[in-house]
Amino acid sequence: MKKIKVTIWNEFIREKSQKEIGERIRSIYPNGIHRAIAEHLKSEDLEIRCVSLDEPEQGLPDSLLNDTDVLLWWGHTAHDRVADALVEKIALRIQYGMGLIVLHSGHYSKIFRRMMGTECRLHWRDVGEKERLWCVCPSHPIVQGVPESFVIPNSEMYGECFDLPDDGKIVYMSWYEGGNVLRSGVTFQRGAGKIFYFSPGHESYPIYHDPNIIKVISNAVRWASPTQMLPPRVTPQKISLEKISTPNPHAMVDTTSLHR
Numbered sequence: 703m704k705k706i707k708v709t710i711w712n713e714f715i716r717e718k719s720q721k722e723i724g725e726r727i728r729s730i731y732p733n734g735i736h737r738a739i740a741e742h743l744k745s746e747d748l749e750i751r752c753v754s755l756d757e758p759e760q761g762l763p764d765s766l767l768n769d770t771d772v773l774l775w776w777g778h779t780a781h782d783r784v785a786d787a788l789v790e791k792i793a794l795r796i797q798y799g800m801g802l803i804v805l806h807s808g809h810y811s812k813i814f815r816r817m818m819g820t821e822c823r824l825h826w827r828d829v830g831e832k833e834r835l836w837c838v839c840p841s842h843p844i845v846q847g848v849p850e851s852f853v854i855p856n857s858e859m860y861g862e863c864f865d866l867p868d869d870g871k872i873v874y875m876s877w878y879e880g881g882n883v884l885r886s887g888v889t890f891q892r893g894a895g896k897i898f899y900f901s902p903g904h905e906s907y908p909i910y911h912d913p914n915i916i917k918v919i920s921n922a923v924r925w926a927s928p929t930q931m932l933p934p935r936v937t938p939q940k941i942s943l944e945k946i947s948t949p950n951p952h953a954m955v956d957t958t959s960l961h962r
């Protein structure tokens with residue numbers, strides 16, 4: 703069986719904070735959010751690698767990126783530290799077929815905004831309120847085996863208006879105790895690559911230990927996995943299929959040489 707190669711990227715900063723918040727997060731995710739997700743996703747058909755921003759080449763050397771079928775992204779406080787050149791490399795790999803799953807505060811990451819082409823801002827409030835998710839696309843592979851609606855007892859509110867482009871397919875909507883709503887699970891296609899944004903996952907609540915959340919992410923990994931990667935596009939000056947009789951006003955290119 704050919705395994706799906708999954709790379710979970712985490713900025714891995716708040717888990718290491720020496721402040722009180724760091725201790726709270728470590729009590730939930732002692733080895734980091736990325737490793738907790740990896741542990742829950744463990745399956746025979748997946749080869750999972752965990753990387754973080756503090757590693758060489760920000761955790762994503764070409765050898766790993768080019769060997770990744772689906773990339774998961776969790777970032778919060780250090781979006782601006784991710785190198786623009788790396789973002790462009792990831793964007794290109796998505797165009798050729800790699801899947802991307804952007805989690806929680808990754809909505810404001812460089813790579814998500816690059817792929818969306820919008821600001822991706824939203825309202826937020828962290829008071830530990832209840833969040834209820836509703837599936838709004840019951841036929842989608844990402845929701846299979848998950849209850850139509852489920853509750854996260856304590857969550858960070860992410861609310862509309864969420865500045866997303868109009869071509870997304872909404873899979874989940876969230877309602878929060880304080881009255882806000884959000885398109886909390888949305889899929890996109892960019893080139894050959896599939897993208898899923900999933901909002902639950904604030905680091906100070908045990909959201910990635912919730913079986914429903916893990917089931918959604920697990921389904922999304924299989925859904926976003928490419929059936930085949932496209933080869934890089936090469937776009938040289940094209941030989942014309944028809945004879946071009948218009949004289950070239952600049953005479954820098956012999957048009958007859960471009961006619962096969």
Ligand code: ZN
Nearest residue numbers: 807858904905
């Ligand atoms: Zn958060």
